[in-house]
Amino acid sequence: MKLEVSGLNSHYGPAHILFDVGFEVGAGEVVALLGRNGAGKSTTFRSVVGLVAQRTGQIRFEGEDVSRLPTYEVVRRGLGYVPEDRRIFTELTVEENFTVGRQPPRAGVATWTPERIYELFPNLGEMRKRPGGQMSGGEQQMLTIGRTLMGNPSLVLLDEPSEGLAPKIVEQMADAILTMKREGLSIVISEQNLHFAKLISDRAYIIEKGRIRFSGTMAELEANPEVRDAYLAV
Amino acid sequence: MEFLLVQALSGLASAASLFLVASGLSIIFGVMRIVNFAHGAFYMLGAYVAFTLTDRFAGPLGFWGGILVACLVVAAVGALMEMLLLRRIYHAPELFQLLATFGVTLMVEDIVVLIWGAEDLMGPRAPGFTGAVTVFGRLVPSYDFLLIALGPIVLGLLWLLFHGTRWGVLVRAATQDRDMVASLGVNQKWLFTSVFALGVFLAALGGALQIPRTTVSHAMDLSIIVEVFVVVVIGGLGSVTGAFVAAILVSELNAFGILVLPKISMVMVFLVMAVVLVVRPWGLFGKPEGTPRAAAGLSIRPWRPMSALERMGVAVAILVAASLPVFAGNYALSVGTEILVFVLFAASLHFLMTVGGLASFGHAAYFGLGAYGAAFMVKFLGAPMELALLVGPLLGLAGAVLFGWFCVRLSGVYFAMLTLAFAQIAWSVAFQWVEVTGGDNGMLGIWPSKWASSPQGFFWLTLAIVVIGVGVLRMLVFSPFGYGLRAARDSTLRSEAIGIDRKSTQWAAFIVAGTFAGIAGALFAFLKGSVFPENLAIPTSVDGLVMVLLGGIETVSGAVIGAIVYKALAIWLMSKTELSKLVLGGVIVVLVVAFPKGIVGFLEDLRHRRRRPPAPDGAGPEAAGYVAKVEAAE
Numbered sequence: 001m002k003l004e005v006s007g008l009n010s011h012y013g014p015a016h017i018l019f020d021v022g023f024e025v026g027a028g029e030v031v032a033l034l035g036r037n038g039a040g041k042s043t044t045f046r047s048v049v050g051l052v053a054q055r056t057g058q059i060r061f062e063g064e065d066v067s068r069l070p071t072y073e074v075v076r077r078g079l080g081y082v083p084e085d086r087r088i089f090t091e092l093t094v095e096e097n098f099t100v101g102r103q104p105p106r107a108g109v110a111t112w113t114p115e116r117i118y119e120l121f122p123n124l125g126e127m128r129k130r131p132g133g134q135m136s137g138g139e140q141q142m143l144t145i146g147r148t149l150m151g152n153p154s155l156v157l158l159d160e161p162s163e164g165l166a167p168k169i170v171e172q173m174a175d176a177i178l179t180m181k182r183e184g185l186s187i188v189i190s191e192q193n194l195h196f197a198k199l200i201s202d203r204a205y206i207i208e209k210g211r212i213r214f215s216g217t218m219a220e221l222e223a224n225p226e227v228r229d230a231y232l233a234v
Numbered sequence: 235m236e237f238l239l240v241q242a243l244s245g246l247a248s249a250a251s252l253f254l255v256a257s258g259l260s261i262i263f264g265v266m267r268i269v270n271f272a273h274g275a276f277y278m279l280g281a282y283v284a285f286t287l288t289d290r291f292a293g294p295l296g297f298w299g300g301i302l303v304a305c306l307v308v309a310a311v312g313a314l315m316e317m318l319l320l321r322r323i324y325h326a327p328e329l330f331q332l333l334a335t336f337g338v339t340l341m342v343e344d345i346v347v348l349i350w351g352a353e354d355l356m357g358p359r360a361p362g363f364t365g366a367v368t369v370f371g372r373l374v375p376s377y378d379f380l381l382i383a384l385g386p387i388v389l390g391l392l393w394l395l396f397h398g399t400r401w402g403v404l405v406r407a408a409t410q411d412r413d414m415v416a417s418l419g420v421n422q423k424w425l426f427t428s429v430f431a432l433g434v435f436l437a438a439l440g441g442a443l444q445i446p447r448t449t450v451s452h453a454m455d456l457s458i459i460v461e462v463f464v465v466v467v468i469g470g471l472g473s474v475t476g477a478f479v480a481a482i483l484v485s486e487l488n489a490f491g492i493l494v495l496p497k498i499s500m501v502m503v504f505l506v507m508a509v510v511l512v513v514r515p516w517g518l519f520g521k522p523e524g525t526p527r528a529a530a531g532l533s534i535r536p537w538r539p540m541s542a543l544e545r546m547g548v549a550v551a552i553l554v555a556a557s558l559p560v561f562a563g564n565y566a567l568s569v570g571t572e573i574l575v576f577v578l579f580a581a582s583l584h585f586l587m588t589v590g591g592l593a594s595f596g597h598a599a600y601f602g603l604g605a606y607g608a609a610f611m612v613k614f615l616g617a618p619m620e621l622a623l624l625v626g627p628l629l630g631l632a633g634a635v636l637f638g639w640f641c642v643r644l645s646g647v648y649f650a651m652l653t654l655a656f657a658q659i660a661w662s663v664a665f666q667w668v669e670v671t672g673g674d675n676g677m678l679g680i681w682p683s684k685w686a687s688s689p690q691g692f693f694w695l696t697l698a699i700v701v702i703g704v705g706v707l708r709m710l711v712f713s714p715f716g717y718g719l720r721a722a723r724d725s726t727l728r729s730e731a732i733g734i735d736r737k738s739t740q741w742a743a744f745i746v747a748g749t750f751a752g753i754a755g756a757l758f759a760f761l762k763g764s765v766f767p768e769n770l771a772i773p774t775s776v777d778g779l780v781m782v783l784l785g786g787i788e789t790v791s792g793a794v795i796g797a798i799v800y801k802a803l804a805i806w807l808m809s810k811t812e813l814s815k816l817v818l819g820g821v822i823v824v825l826v827v828a829f830p831k832g833i834v835g836f837l838e839d840l841r842h843r844r845r846r847p848p849a850p851d852g853a854g855p856e857a858a859g860y861v862a863k864v865e866a867a868e
Contacts, residue, residue, distance in 0.1 A: 051413060071417055073421075075418060076419045087413075092407055100404055100407045
């Protein structure tokens with residue numbers, strides 16, 4: 001297993017957010033973490049990379065327990081994280097945003113350069129010197145993914161990559177994610193948009209009120225309309 | 235005309251050091267969100283170490299090499315301070331870092347005297363720049379031209395560093411979003427340490443370059459730190475270019491102000507700063523803060539009124555205090571009275587800071603205005619103490635009405651700096667308007683009425699007023715006004731959405747705090763029998779801050795304990811040791827590290843832990859989602 005999370009409990013102050021969350025990601029797999037707004041998807045990702053201070057549970061990445069490591073150490077082991085709200089460095093240009101994400105090449109993992117990312121997202125290639133704050137939402141989404149890829153991760157947590165994007169850009173995003181998969185990357189995406197998740201995912205987990213309620217292949221989810229309606233329908 | 239040009243050149247030369255120190259402070263603040271009060275101390279250390287090194291190693295290589303080595307040495311000291319002290323308190327409220335660096339400043343002042351003595355030192359001239367150049371028939375030191383050239387050079391080098399190196403890009407990224415930088419695999423610890431070291435290096439360079447121009451003294455730090463704060467705030471916190479422009483502006487204002495309006499030369503800079511902050515609240519080159527940090531008083535544990543048992547405890551404490559005159563001597567009583575006065579002063583600041591979330595760096599202004607108000611009543615109107623105590627604080631109130639109106643337009647560090655500016659203006663007026671205030675000589679002979687003139691009588695009077703004052707402040711916390719104030723503190727947007735006018739609510743809080751500080755000031759005037767400009771100077775404001783933070787910023791009435799502990803400690807240390815600043819600074823540093831929530835916050839934590847050992851688990855996911863969104867929104 002690439003990533004194994006078990007017994008994850010997280011708190012914000014007095015509020016208990018995640019209850020014994022567990023999931024697994026195999027090498028080269030694309031796994032979707034589905035759930036409504038506020039179900040705990042972003043908190044799960046933030047907990048995995050160590051951005052939630054009050055957190056217990058086990059997080060094994062490539063067999064190593066990373067649950068006690070600071071965020072930057074987790075990321076340096078090849079666990080990339082793309083946050084929900086993109087968090088572009090607005091003052092920095094596209095190139096400079098990539099510079100921040102840059103990490104040394106990693107054995108056995110695809111090595112990314114700005115040029116390769118411009119191939120993946122041609123729009124970005126046309127605005128290398130533009131500050132991140134002067135880009136559209138779709139371009140920022142591409143930038144934030146590219147920035148994480150610059151760290152040559154072997155697994156990427158993608159938090160709602162389709163959120164708020166035009167349908168055309170969403171398609172482009174799905175293509176890019178499938179390209180990343182072909183490069184051998186393991187990917188976890190969190191989504192509310194089942195349609196988008198279906199385009200790219202092998203398996204899915206459903207999270208609701210901080211608990212995992214379902215786990216199975218996309219086909220199994222398809223065959224379970226009551227699960228879908230109970231936890232995903234708006 | 236020629237004279238003006240020469241004056242302008244001299245101003246530019248002074249701007250160089252100011253810019254160096256200010257840019258360091260600005261860089262540190264930009265990335266680490268720390269207002270490094272010790273920056274002036276590092277500036278001073280730079281000068282002292284450079285003095286020693288250049289004194290020992292003569293010749294051009296010795297001089298310039300000595301300056302460089304001095305800066306590196308001081309930068310290393312700064313890095314050490316960051317690693318040993320600041321790293322431990324990054325998660326404490328923002329003001330605690332200020333408090334810790336203030337403690338370091340106090341320590342450095344005494345250490346410098348220990349090592350180099352109290353005498354002013356004359357450094358060597360800079361080799362190759364000992365002469366003077368004739369400009370329009372007037373002599374200008376050639377060293378000044380070196381300094382004038384140095385400013386733009388350093389500005390350019392810093393620009394290259396921040397735009398041409400990966401380190402610089404990382405620093406700029408961290409300035410905007412630290413968590414995201416960590417999420418990209420960057421170890422912030424070392425980034426912070428290196429940024430801090432760079433900032434300190436610049437401060438030390440600013441100090442070291444002063445030695446051919448001025449004497450080196452152990453008061454250098456305070457004389458520059460206030461000016462540097464002004465420069466950084468005018469230029470915009472975090473902006474190096476802003477620091478450059480503002481340093482020139484401030485230096486020229488100083489150079490010409492003394493010619494044009496010598497009477498108000500000291501006020502001028504602060505007036506300009508106040509105007510800039512009102513017109514451009516983030517400084518000339520600053521940017522609005524995208525993600526404001528949580529306000530000072532934000533507490534996870536809800537505040538509640540006192541239980542019956544606690545009320546009894548307070549009553550017992552007051553009774554014990556009231557019986558003090560029965561067995562304590564006159565000296566102990568006057569110390570006790572002074573502590574009581576500062577309890578009220580600290581409580582008023584605490585109200586503004588924790589309930590209002592507005593950290594004032596110039597609260598002494600209202601304390602001092604109250605004291606002067608009482609003194610004016612006695613001296614100019616011959617009023618008795620009773621009347622002076624009633625009317626005097628109104629001057630503090632009036633000051634709070636006027637200054638507060640401007641201040642509540644800002645928030646966070648800028649609010650703090652504007653309050654500091656107004657306090658400096660008030661101080662300058664008291665200092666320079668000799669005909670009315672007596673200037674440095676102060677106003678003497680402000681004595682209490684006969685019935686309260688004995689130490690016992692005045693102690694009881696003070697105790698009564700302070701108990702009522704603190705009680706009223708505490709009642710305000712749990713009044714609808716207090717709730718509205720806390721709402722505005724916790725979320726500006728949401729409180730405005732339910733119809734709370736943030737500015738007028740906070741203005742009212744400012745006035746309340748100023749008035750009670752004024753009452754404390756008036757009492758202080760009668761206790762000492764005199765009023766001096768130092769009553770509204772920065773050290774008094776800082777004393778108040780220390781008391782509040784020591785008590786605990788997340789508590790309702792921590793300031794009472796903070797004031798008693800700090801004031802008693804300060805008075806006791808002053809009588810016991812020559813090195814009171816060193817010890818006091820050390821105590822502050824230790825307290826900050828050991829009790830990041832303040833003394834009362836620490837005690838409450840203990841009590842809380844005993845009562846409910848496991849982590850609170852009851853809140854359901856609904857509440858959880860709410861909190862998560864609050865965090866996300868802020």
